[in-house]
Every structure is written in C-alpha cells, then in structure tokens.
Amino acid sequence: MHDSPNMSDSRYSRHYAGRVVEDDDGNEYRVVMRFDVCPVCHGNGKHVNPALDDNGLSEESASDADFMEDYMAGVYDVTCGRCDGLRVVEEPDPTRNPQRVLDLWFERDAELEQDDAIQRAEIAAGC
Ligand SMILES: [Zn+2]
Numbered sequence: 001m002h003d004s005p006n007m008s009d010s011r012y013s014r015h016y017a018g019r020v021v022e023d024d025d026g027n028e029y030r031v032v033m034r035f036d037v038c039p040v041c042h043g044n045g046k047h048v049n050p051a052l053d054d055n056g057l058s059e060e061s062a063s064d065a066d067f068m069e070d071y072m073a074g075v076y077d078v079t080c081g082r083c084d085g086l087r088v089v090e091e092p093d094p095t096r097n098p099q100r101v102l103d104l105w106f107e108r109d110a111e112l113e114q115d116d117a118i119q120r121a122e123i124a125a126g127c
Contacts, residue, residue, distance in 0.1 A: 019092075021104040029101045034093040041080035045087045049076045 019031040037043040048071065052061075061067050070076065079085040092105045 019090075021101060021108060023100075023104055029098075029104065031101055031105055032093045032096040033090045034096075035088045036091045038080060038083035038087055038089045040082035041087070043087045044080070045083065045085040046074075046077045046079050048074075049078045052076050 019033050020028050021031055022028050038045075041047040052071075057071075061071075080087075083089045092102055094102060097105075
C-alpha cells in the first residue's frame with residue numbers, strides 16, 4: 001500500500017462530480033468551477049431585503065428619516081439568497097470551459113432562476 005500520486009486528482013473530481021451539464025442529445029460535459037465574489041451581495045453575505053428596494057425605494061420610504069436610518073444601519077438586511085451568506089459563489093470558470101459548456105450552464109441557470117421566480121410569485125400570492 002502506498003500513496004497514489006493521483007490522490008489530489010481524485011479528491012478534485014469527487015468534489016466537482018455534481019457539476020455536469022447535459023445537452024439536448026444527452027451528452028454530458030463536466031464543468032470546471034471557480035469561486036467568485038458573490039455578484040448579488042458583493043462579498044457581504046447579506047443585502048437589503050429585495051422586497052424593499054428591488055424597484056428602488058418608494059418616495060414615501062426615502063423621505064421617512066426613521067426608516068432611512070434603519071435602512072442604512074442594515075436593519076432590513078437579509079442573508080444573501082444567492083450565496084447563502086458564504087460571500088462567494090461557485091461559477092463555471094470562463095477561461096477553462098469550452099463555450100458550449102458555458103452556454104449549456106447558463107441556459108440551465110436561467111431555467112432554474114425562472115423556477116425560483118415562479119415559486120416566489122406563488123408564495124407572494126399566498127398559494
Ligand atoms: Zn451573496
């Protein structure tokens with residue numbers, strides 16, 4: 001029994017085993033991932049509740065001094081839904097994946113986000 005020279009390689013592939021995209025013909029492609037600062041919270045791990053200022057603050061809110069004080073102090077902050085408070089997100093590495101794989105990834109990403117949006121809308125509607 002001796003150390004396999006490929007030990008770190010196998011750890012690597014296990015870690016990324018789930019990062020696979022599939023095209024319409026059922027061909028699977030492994031996606032090379034990297035960590036990026038979260039584009040939503042910019043590395044803070046939290047952001048102001050999007051329900052409050054998704055479409056910009058209302059004039060009424062913006063002229064309410066008490067509200068603005070709380071707002072600036074982070075009272076309305078929620079844990080970032082994109083990175084779950086981790087401050088970084090796993091993204092496909094644009095320099096290490098073929099364009100085809102990136103296209104498939106972002107297609108799937110967009111679909112997932114659509115599902116999310118539908119779910120949020122249903123929750124908001126009280127379904
Ligand atoms: Zn984030």
